[in-house]
Amino acid sequence: MNLLYNGAKAMKLLIAIIQERDRRRVEEALSVEGFFFTKIASTGGFLRDGNVTMLLGVESEQLEQVLGVLRESSEARDQYVSLPPPDVMPSAGLMQAPVKVTVGGAVVFVMDVERFERW
Ligand code: 2BA
Numbered sequence: 001m002n003l004l005y006n007g008a009k010a011m012k013l014l015i016a017i018i019q020e021r022d023r024r025r026v027e028e029a030l031s032v033e034g035f036f037f038t039k040i041a042s043t044g045g046f047l048r049d050g051n052v053t054m055l056l057g058v059e060s061e062q063l064e065q066v067l068g069v070l071r072e073s074s075e076a077r078d079q080y081v082s083l084p085p086p087d088v089m090p091s092a093g094l095m096q097a098p099v100k101v102t103v104g105g106a107v108v109f110v111m112d113v114e115r116f117e118r119w
Contacts, residue, residue, distance in 0.1 A: 010060040011113035014067075016106050017042065020050045022074040026106075029073035030056070035066055047081055047103065057116060067108065076105045 018026050023039075030037055035056060042053040058066050080098035 011116050012058055012060050012063050013111045013113050014054070014056040014058065014063075015109040015111070016054045016056060016070055017044075017104070017108075018052050018054060018070075018074055018106050019077065019103060020052060021077075022106075023052045026054070026070065026073045029069045030054075030066070033065070033069050035062075035069070044103075047079060047101070049079075057113065063110065070106050070108060074104065074106045076102055078102050 016026075027037075027039075035058060038055040040053040040055070042051050043049065044051050056066060078100050079102075080100055082096055082098050
């Protein structure tokens with residue numbers, strides 16, 4: 001990898017939300033490919049499960065490569081959730097059927113980086 005700092009090359013910032021179960025595989029794959037990343041422990045607002053949010057600064061020309069690494073190392077899964085949560089609506093019914101939701105893969109936001117400094 002040839003990451004030039006201090007605004008020498010156009011960069012993208014990815015915010016990638018990864019399922020906790022894929023975390024290790026994603027980290028290893030990114031490291032093998034030489035990508036820098038920062039992990040933030042996070043929680044999905046809907047399922048309230050732990051996930052991990054990664055910040056990745058990459059050269060613009062590496063965007064498809066890093067997306068490919070994320071795609072190959074994380075997988076979508078079905079999870080079941082009871083709606084509404086019993087603590088929110090205790091009288092909603094005793095035997096409410098769980099609802100199936102498909103959780104990524106990864107959820108990735110890609111942004112242009114106006115300027116990058118490192119010292
Ligand atoms: P959660 O909020 O726990 O959502 C888990 C999964 O539940 C979502 O999978 C989606 O399939 C479903 N889901 C979420 N909100 C829903 C709703 N209001 N109604 C019906 N189904 C809903 P993903 O879309 O793969 O999202 C995985 C995780 O990525 C989310 O966990 C959340 O932490 C994050 N995320 C997804 N979209 C986001 C967004 N637009 N902004 C910020 N974070 C997002």
